[in-house]
Amino acid sequence: MKCVPNLRNEKEPPAGYSSNGTPRCSMGYDMTYWGSEKNYLKFRCPHVVVKVDCPHGTAWCSDSNYGMVCKINVKDNVQKFSIPHRDSAEWNELFKERTSVERCFLRLKNKYDSEQPACSRQRKSQNTRTSQCHCFISLSFRMHRSKDVETAA
Numbered sequence: 277m278k279c280v281p282n283l284r285n286e287k288e289p290p291a292g293y294s295s296n297g298t299p300r301c302s303m304g305y306d307m308t309y310w311g312s313e314k315n316y317l318k319f320r321c322p323h324v325v326v327k328v329d330c331p332h333g334t335a336w337c338s339d340s341n342y343g344m345v346c347k348i349n350v351k352d353n354v355q356k357f358s359i360p361h362r363d364s365a366e367w368n369e370l371f372k373e374r375t376s377v378e379r380c381f382l383r384l385k386n387k388y389d390s391e392q393p394a395c396s397r398q399r400k401s402q403n404t405r406t407s408q409c410h411c412f413i414s415l416s417f418r419m420h421r422s423k424d425v426e427t428a429a
Contacts, residue, residue: 296362299346302337303330307346309361317361319346384412 289295298306299319305328307319323330324343330336338344350357360366 293356297348297356297358298361298363299348301330301344303332305330307344309364310345312350312359312361313347315350315359316347317350317357317359319348320344380412380416384409387412 292300294300294306298309301307301321301323305322308322308325308327310318310320310325312318321330321334321337321343322328324334324341334341334343348357350359358367360370
């Protein structure tokens, strides 16, 4: 049996929800994320969206051809729900950008030793860190520009 780590230290998801906050339909399948409207996350029946072949079809949960729809107000529980929804394509893109920024900060901290002030006076130390950041950013742009030129050629 494979041991899965519990990264968010969650005991068990609430009834009717998966561990990432996705509501479950009446048959127990995870509903399909269908976007957000203002402060609401919208989920649809997975059978109607052809993600799951439900044995009871759409008649089990809704009479509508559109299928069962569940809207969740994000403000009800901001720790559990977020816009965009966790594990969606938009969430993954946002997370990639966020981790790249954090990697950049880590590189600045480690490579240019920005944690340690270069001198005793704070003003001079701040100017040193600022110039180090400018150098790092300009080098990064230059590297990306040279990669773009190579791929275009």
